[in-house]
Amino acid sequence: MENIAEGFKGERAIVTPYNIREYQSRNDITKLLYVTHIGYYPEAKHHYRKREQGANENILIYCDKGKGWIELDTTRVQLRQNTIYIIPANTPHAYGADRHDPWSILWLHFKGEKVDMFKTILGKLIYLHDTDSKNYKDRSLLFEEMFQNLEMGYNPENMEYVSFCLMYFLASVKYLPQYQEVKDLKIDNVIKKCIFFMKDNIENKISLDDIAQSVGFSVSHL
Template sequence: MISDSHRKKEGFQGQKAIVIPRKILSSKCANNHIISALYVTDIGYYPKAKYHYRERPHGADQHILIYCHEGKGEVTIEKNRFTIEAGEYVVVPMKIAHAYASDENKPWTIYWAHFKGTISDSIVSLIKKQVNGYKGFIQNNEKSIELFNEIYGQLEKGYSSDHLQYSNMCLWHFLSTFIYNQFDVKGKANQMDTIDKAIDFLKNKTDQVLGLEEIAAAVNLSVAHFSYLFKKKTGFTPIEYFNHLKVQKACQYLLFTDLRIKEIALELGIADQYYFSRMFSKVMGMSPNEYREKRIH
């Protein structure tokens, strides 16, 4: 633990930080319909922050995300105490007692942001659900750091409505890189889990008719276990999801080709065009012909 005489809240070589005036937050963020759902209150970067230490017995008025780029430190949230190292991040919910400190021998370099807004609680809950706690690991940090710099750079230019709106719209993307770090910047899975693999399998089979047994076998799982995992992750049964993919493909045919409904059904492996129309209507809330007419006009 850092001795009292060495503790520092700030004052590190190369550090940068912006604390947005609370008057600006209340007048231009909290009351702005575009960004009131989620907005930055404070943001900063502390390189090699030796003796960095903060303790808030009553928590902060905002949620906090700290990303450790290099070195390591220690974080305590209520009674949960853990080490955070390079590549890891921690989320600290607002109003929760916490403390954190840089390691004396291997001081951390951190990117951090405080944020709040009407949906900020839900964002933090989602992060906690994804990492099963307060601490997570981010595999590819280039996009996160790029977005951090984009947010910081805009706020550095001042607090005009345009700068605030742009930077805080970037905040959504910034946080999403931590929540959904399994996707790279092109939207492809870096390390696909079993359900990701199953979805990729289904995407390439929209011209076929598949049974549940065949889909489960493609990822080497029993039907029961696969069905449970699939619905837990997606909210849909595998067959429902497969039908959604077929309908998505059908929408493209309806928009960009002159194929008749029967021909589109056959492209999707469905011999009965009436069955296809019913499936399409159930998903889209309108018939294939209505969809085509609506998009044309």
């Protein structure tokens, strides 16, 4: 089968119109950083894309499952689950899915006046060494928020919100230790609260429901 750039079963994609991008480049908030393309390709078998002149935007590829590769000049990097690579704007490149274990990817194109804030993570393979699934889920939900808000329409509030989401998403990658520490701290605090509650009620007969209520969680979240 021939290599294909898009058209995968279950794919989702949004490409903002050029007049919207023009507005984004002038709005006081969105001009800092804004999304021009965003999507999800599940199990993208035979996925392949080559841009000999590069793209006008930076391209973020977040490998959700499977494997794939990105090639810039003579350098090829391998992506696997929970890795991110951002291809810098105007950089010739090619990328594609692994033949035997094709990737599922979240991807977006972005640009703006403040891209340099994140220049340290451009053109670099980032391993998201998250210690639990919640960090992964938080990023996925943030990506979904960007997608859904653009899907709902290109009014200023939606686009401004997406820009702030994009900044946070990129910050969670650039400042990976800080992002992880805060998430781990929240989990650690819940565990400590559970322990204190059990100690305070050591002489009482308490249930899992009682413990969950004491920390404001449902039983399924403990």
